[in-house]
Amino acid sequence: MRQRPDWDSYFMEIAGTVKKRSTCLRRQVGAVMVSERRILATGYNGAPQDLPHCSETGCLREELNVPSGERHEICRGLHAEQNAIIQSALHGVTTRGSTLYTTDFPCSLCAKMLVNAGVSEIVAERSYPDELSKEVLAEAGIKVRRYGNETPGC
Ligand SMILES: [Zn+2]
Numbered sequence: 001m002r003q004r005p006d007w008d009s010y011f012m013e014i015a016g017t018v019k020k021r022s023t024c025l026r027r028q029v030g031a032v033m034v035s036e037r038r039i040l041a042t043g044y045n046g047a048p049q050d051l052p053h054c055s056e057t058g059c060l061r062e063e064l065n066v067p068s069g070e071r072h073e074i075c076r077g078l079h080a081e082q083n084a085i086i087q088s089a090l091h092g093v094t095t096r097g098s099t100l101y102t103t104d105f106p107c108s109l110c111a112k113m114l115v116n117a118g119v120s121e122i123v124a125e126r127s128y129p130d131e132l133s134k135e136v137l138a139e140a141g142i143k144v145r146r147y148g149n150e151t152p153g154c
């Protein structure tokens with residue numbers, strides 16, 4: 001008999017599909033905001049709507065070889081998690097008590113936003129080098145879970 005994916009695999013596979021839309025030159029990230037096993041919103045990283053992407057304009061982080069996890073402010077892109085929160089706001093959907101499935105552990109900027117968006121759980125596949133992010137999420141009491149073999153945030 002065909003094997004059905006469990007819920008974690010289901011949402012994480014969708015996040016993996018979402019991230020293919022990313023235009024970031026460095027790291028493609030997909031996020032899915034879920035509540036009661038329903039998708040509220042999705043997001044991938046890239047430039048604001050209708051603006052040229054880093055792939056067209058070039059990205060200063062790429063040009064300056066900025067290490068992963070640093071100096072996000074010099075890139076024109078929004079992060080996947082930010083776009084998922086913004087999409088929820090745009091459509092008037094509450095993110096309170098939701099679970100965020102993301103291909104990559106959130107950076108500290110996103111972590112702070114996820115705290116105030118009322119997200120209660122984060123499931124991440126790949127790690128991300130950002131110590132503050134782990135601290136913020138732990139202090140806020142957000143449940144963090146690993147998906148797959150890699151430990152998030154390590
Ligand atoms: Zn960029």
Ligand SMILES: [Zn+2]
Nearest residue numbers: 079106107110
């Ligand atoms: Zn981020």
